[in-house]
Every structure is written in C-alpha cells, then in structure tokens.
Amino acid sequence: MKSIKTPLTVDDIISLKVGDMVSLSGRIFAGRDAVLPKVVKILTQKTPEQCGIYLEGSVIFHTAVSPAGLGPTSSNKAEIESTIPELSRLGVRLHLGKGALSPETIAALNRFGSVYAVVPPVTALLVSKTLTGRVAAFPEEGMEALHELDVVDYPIIIAAAHGSSIYDK
Amino acid sequence: MERNAIIEKVSRTLIEASSTFSESKIKAYHNAVDTETNESSKWVMNTLCDNESAARLNGSPLCDDSGIPHLIVDIGSKRLLSGETLDAIYEGVREGLRRLPGRPMAVLGDDMQRIEQCAGLDSKSEAVVPTPLLLRYLSDEPETLRLTVLMQGGGPEIRAKTYRVFHNHSRKTVADEIVMWAKEAVSLLGCTPCTLAIGIGRSHYEASALMLQAMADGDYAKQNDFEREITQRVNETGVGALGLGGDYSVLASFVRVGPQRASGVRIVCMRPCCCFEPRRASVEL
Numbered sequence: 001m002k003s004i005k006t007p008l009t010v011d012d013i014i015s016l017k018v019g020d021m022v023s024l025s026g027r028i029f030a031g032r033d034a035v036l037p038k039v040v041k042i043l044t045q046k047t048p049e050q051c052g053i054y055l056e057g058s059v060i061f062h063t064a065v066s067p068a069g070l071g072p073t074s075s076n077k078a079e080i081e082s083t084i085p086e087l088s089r090l091g092v093r094l095h096l097g098k099g100a101l102s103p104e105t106i107a108a109l110n111r112f113g114s115v116y117a118v119v120p121p122v123t124a125l126l127v128s129k130t131l132t133g134r135v136a137a138f139p140e141e142g143m144e145a146l147h148e149l150d151v152v153d154y155p156i157i158i159a160a161a162h163g164s165s166i167y168d169k
Numbered sequence: 170m171e172r173n174a175i176i177e178k179v180s181r182t183l184i185e186a187s188s189t190f191s192e193s194k195i196k197a198y199h200n201a202v203d204t205e206t207n208e209s210s211k212w213v214m215n216t217l218c219d220n221e222s223a224a225r226l227n228g229s230p231l232c233d234d235s236g237i238p239h240l241i242v243d244i245g246s247k248r249l250l251s252g253e254t255l256d257a258i259y260e261g262v263r264e265g266l267r268r269l270p271g272r273p274m275a276v277l278g279d280d281m282q283r284i285e286q287c288a289g290l291d292s293k294s295e296a297v298v299p300t301p302l303l304l305r306y307l308s309d310e311p312e313t314l315r316l317t318v319l320m321q322g323g324g325p326e327i328r329a330k331t332y333r334v335f336h337n338h339s340r341k342t343v344a345d346e347i348v349m350w351a352k353e354a355v356s357l358l359g360c361t362p363c364t365l366a367i368g369i370g371r372s373h374y375e376a377s378a379l380m381l382q383a384m385a386d387g388d389y390a391k392q393n394d395f396e397r398e399i400t401q402r403v404n405e406t407g408v409g410a411l412g413l414g415g416d417y418s419v420l421a422s423f424v425r426v427g428p429q430r431a432s433g434v435r436i437v438c439m440r441p442c443c444c445f446e447p448r449r450a451s452v453e454l
Contacts, residue, residue, distance in 0.1 A: 019208075019209060021209075021212050063233070064233065066233060066272045066273065067270040067271075067272070067273060067294060068230045068233045068234075068235045068269070068270060068271055068272035068273075068294070069229065069230055069233040070233050071232055071233035071234070074359055098359055098360075098411060099359050099412065100412060118411055118413070120213050120216045120217060120220070120410075120411060121232055121233075121360050121443075121444070121445075122216055122217060122219070122220035122223075123220070123224070123229075123230055123231060123232050123233045124188070124220050124221075124223035124224035124227060124229050124230065124231060125216065125219055125220040125223045127223075127227075127229060128223050128227075142290070142292075143272075143273075155212075155216050157209055157212065157213070157413070159413075166209065166413055166414075167412065167413075
C-alpha cells in the first residue's frame with residue numbers, strides 16, 4: 001500500500017493511479033455541502049492570507065464532524081461536486097468522499113492536477129486515526145463547519161486520476 | 170424489573186446495536202472477502218470488518234450517521250407492559266444516545282420549520298426521538314418481554330420503496346418487481362454491500378412493519394429459496410462494495426411475508442440496508 005502525507009506535491013499526484021490503495025496522513029480539511037460553496041466564494045473575494053484558508057497541496061474530506069464521528073457523504077451531491085473544479089484550481093490536490101463523479105468533474109480534476117479518492121464509511125476506524133481536530137472557518141455551520149484534522153493512515157482508494165475513473169465500466 | 174435496571178439494559182442494547190455486527194453477519198462478510206474476485210471490493214470489505222472491530226472495542230458508532238432508533242417489543246401472554254415500563258425504555262434510549270454518542274440530528278421548530286430545516290438542530294444526541302414502537306404478541310412464548318433496537322440510517326431511507334405490485338398469481342412477478350427496484354436502489358446506494366429487507370403485506374403500513382421485522386429477525390445463515398434468488402439476481406449487477414465493482418453488491422435478503430389481501434395486489438416494502446445494517450440488538454426485560 002502506498003503512503004502519502006500532506007501537503008501533497010505534484011509528484012505525489014502524478015504517482016497516483018486509479019485503484020491504488022493508499023494510506024493518507026497529515027493535516028486535512030473536512031467539509032461538505034453547507035460549507036464548501038462558502039469556501040469557494042470567500043477565496044474568490046479574499047486571499048488565503050486574508051481569510052486564513054490555505055488550500056495549496058491540501059486534501060478536503062467530504063464529511064461533517066459530529067460527536068458521533070466522521071464519515072464520507074456522497075461527493076456527487078450538487079453542492080459538493082460543483083465545488084470540486086474550483087477548489088482544485090485553488091490548490092486542493094485530493095478530494096476525498098464516496099460515489100461516482102461526472103465525466104465533466106473528472107476532466108476538471110485532470111485539468112487542474114488533482115485526484116479524487118473514496119474512503120469507506122468506517123467511522124470508528126477513522127476516529128481512531130484522527131489525532132486532533134479544530135474548526136478552521138465558518139463556525140456557524142456547526143458540525144458542517146470547515147474543520148482541520150490531523151490524521152494518520154486513513155485507508156483510501158484512488159477513484160479518479162489523470163482523466164480515468166474506477167467507476168468506468 | 171426496576172426502572173434503573175431497564176434504563177441500563179436498554180442503553181446498552183442501543184449501543185450494541187450501533188457498534189457491532191451479529192455473529193452471522195461477521196461470517197457473511199468473511200465469506201464474501203474470501204470469495205470476492207474484485208480486489209478493490211475485497212479491500213473495502215476487509216476495511217469494513219476492521220471498522221467493526223474498532224467500534225466494538227470502543228462501543229462507538231459504526232457510522233457517523235448513527236441512525237434513528239426504531240423499537241420492537243415482543244410480549245407473551247403472562248407479561249405486562251405498563252406505561253412506567255415504556256417510560257423507562259424511552260429513557261434508556263436517551264441514555265444510550267448520550268453515551269454512544271449519537272449524531273445530534275434532531276430538527277428544531279414547528280411543523281413547517283422542521284420540514285424546511287430552517288430553525289436549526291438540537292445539539293443534544295438524545296434529542297433524536299425514536300419512531301412509534303412496534304408491538305408483537307408472542308402466543309408461544311408466554312414469559313417473554315423482549316425489546317429489539319434498530320438504528321436506521323438515512324441513505325437506505327432515500328433508496329427504499331413501498332409500492333403496490335399486481336402479482337398475476339405468480340411469485341415470479343413479485344420477485345421480478347423486487348429485483349428491478351433493488352437493482353436500481355443498490356446501484357445508487359453508495360454504501361454497499363447491502364442487505365435487502367423486504368416486507369410483503371396488505372397495506373403500506375403493514376408492508377413497512379414487515380420490512381422492519383425482517384431486519385430484526387433475518388439471519389444471514391438461514392436463507393430460503395426466495396431470498397437466495399433475489400440476492401443472486403441483484404448481485405448480477407456487479408455493483409460491488411462501495412460501487413467499485415465486484416461479486417457482492419448484496420450479502421443477503423431478509424423477506425417477511427404477512428397475511429395477504431384477497432385481491433390482485435400485494436404491497437411491497439423494499440429497503441436496501443447499508444453495509445452496516447441491520448444495526449440491531451435485543452434484550453430480555
């Protein structure tokens with residue numbers, strides 16, 4: 001199994017192939033439908049320094065962070081999938097969730113040098129591999145705020161990379 | 170049984186339902202891992218089993234959608250179910266949600282606000298109230314008073330379906346309809362491999378209640394011909410674990426057939442339970 005650690009580099013992304021089972025460690029963001037459109041909007045109005053959100057080389061995990069833990073929501077929800085191209089352009093190198101993405105989104109990932117990975121909905125396991133967490137932005141969204149997590153060895157599988165998808169039949 | 174003892178038993182049962190697989194489900198997963206030919210799906214199912222070990226160890230949720238509590242009470246002729254006992258059961262549910270902890274997802278507000286989800290969420294896990302309980306009379310178990318707790322996640326509710334089937338006096342017609350619904354639902358569910366829970370009755374209420382009983386009573390190790398047929402036909406889709414392709418889109422089917430109406434229609438409820446469901450546990454009270 002490959003291991004990768006944030007911040008992710010261009011070489012990291014080039015080395016990843018569809019179907020790779022990967023161990024992910026480092027600081028990652030967590031957010032879903034309520035907050036990701038807000039992240040896109042604020043970063044089109046302000047610089048990372050002004051809003052304190054630095055996306056270059058980052059990972060965004062499509063999840064809420066609640067007392068029950070965390071687990072992937074469907075990445076093909078309109079309010080999530082629609083943010084993937086712009087967040088990739090802004091520096092997110094790996095989007096982490098579940099479910100098949102559209103061919104347009106997969107093409108956008110390729111265009112901006114990013115990939116998409118699926119994480120099984122293994123809440124108990126993910127909690128045991130999450131060392132710390134804090135709200136990074138938009139605290140008014142509660143468990144759907146943008147969180148920053150310090151994680152070790154998250155089990156993920158690369159589902160879309162370099163224009164290909166694991167869901168292609 | 171004293172109130173505090175009931176509260177403790179119910180609380181522990183809710184946590185067990187939320188954090189463990191039954192023995193027969195563990196065996197079903199191990200069998201699937203051993204025979205799955207798609208390496209990605211095999212990896213996913215192994216990870217799901219690792220998750221169960223972690224959840225069991227910590228008494229923590231298998232999934233962050235910890236679910237809505239559904240309760241079934243089985244009672245024999247020599248037992249009483251008083252309002253006091255029911256009150257203790259409901260307090261036990263609240264205590265279980267607090268200790269788990271459950272996801273705080275009770276929607277605040279009046280009728281219209283709750284529909285629109287515009288007045289926020291209650292921050293307390295225990296604010297998630299159970300659905301109305303289902304009562305079953307056990308004519309052959311006079312001394313029994315048993316509670317079963319099921320925790321129902323949101324994904325399967327999106328994909329479940331309750332509708333009429335014109336049977337044409339043919340079990341094949343009913344099976345064909347169920348398989349057609351299930352193939353679509355399983356391909357969209359996301360969290361596969363699933364377990365299909367199916368109730369066949371005379372009304373939408375009865376079919377849904379039968380589906381819930383199928384979830385409570387179904388056994389991965391005891392599948393009848395009808396259940397095996399549905400499982401095999403849906404697995405031909407090749408959806409696989411998490412939709413990554415493979416041999417196991419469905420681990421098993423649990424079918425409960427109730428009394429039927431003298432007519433050309435059967436009401437069928439089909440719920441594609443996610444990879445962790447049925448999240449269930451029972452306790453004798």
